[in-house]
Amino acid sequence: MDQNYSTIGRSSRTKQAIEINKVLRNTYLLLAMTLLFSGLTASISMMMNMPPMTYLISVIGGMVIAMFVLPRFAHSTAGIGIVFLITGLLGFGLGPILSMYASVPNGSNIIMLSLGGTGVIFMGLSAYVLATRKDFSFLGGFLMVGFLLVLVAAVANIFLAIPAMSLMISAVVIMLMSGFILHDTSRIIHGGETNYILATIGLYMTIFNIFISLLQILGIMGGDD
Template identity: 50%
Template sequence: MEQRTAFSSASQTSVLQTNKVLRNTYMLLAMTLTFSAVCAGIAMSLGLGQGAAMVMSIGALIMIFFLNKAAQSSMGIVFVFVFTGLLGASLGPMLNHYAGFAGGSELILQAFGATALVFFGLSGYVLTTKKDFSFMGGFLIVGLIVAVVASLANIFFQIPALSLAVSAAIVFIMSGFILYDTSRIINGGETNYIRATVSMYLNIYNLFTSILHLLGAFNSDD
């Protein structure tokens, strides 16, 4: 009887901890996405170029090192905002590029809407079904590596079809990572909401940029 009581108590504690991580992750994610959007808007209004965007992207990559070190402390939250702010601002030149298209503003809104639909749809599915998608981790990492290698190769080859194929692949890979990362949170695989937020943010960031690239390519063919 005492063992059953202890097991029940431990189970309840685990559920409460998981719910806390999930709640904190989505709260911090909402704040960082908003902050990132504001930074992107500022970068657009300033007319920052690709060089500045590259510097900020590199700065964001460096911030990942500090994030991993400070994930267990309150400084981790500060680093998360610096990280997402830099990545958001780095989108400025790309957003200005697509905003220059005919109906460019609508194009960006469509990409944003599609990203939100995919994220909420997939996250909602995992939260509802409680399915464990941890088995996807290896496949997703391999797929991401292949996509990155193909993207780097295309810098030299400049093949439009390959660029579109990479963007399409990243859409599917990031969708898989949304399932995977949400599953890890609700099944106790990720207990740090700062790391969870960074993972989710990167999923959404890459999903948005890839969808925007695809929509922009189709729009330019009209």
């Protein structure tokens, strides 16, 4: 009898582990594809010489779709199309910013360092969570409150336009997004997130924000902003 319970328990755990691995694999696969797609739409936007306001319009469009449309379709295959729509839009919005950096001396170096730096941060933190299997669910409230405070500071700085404050906001965003990578990856491996579409968009947003913030920090510190 005990042996039966033990076998059932083991079988259930194995099933759960397989399910978690499937979510993780699908998340990373979709994330890789959406990042490539964003790169493609950013290139198209650069070739089309889109005006700077494209960034604002694309980010607002992407945010609205992510907040109000994606949750309705996250459990169907249509959700994959919506994720590509959001990430494509965000990539398209990046075009004018990348064009602006590319046009200044040392700009291409800043773009490449930001891109490489973002990749290293994401892969390093993901590997850390996957290797240690630590549970970072305790970070949820702290990260959300920190993010809200940063958003309030960002609203103030739109009108104040203080470069030091921009730098500080970008630095804090990188730390918070790093925390979100730890938190979101830990949620996936501990079975807290079972929807790979939502997991992908969460991780994509952290990568996008880290890239933009690194670009800004390196741009300001490089003296070419």
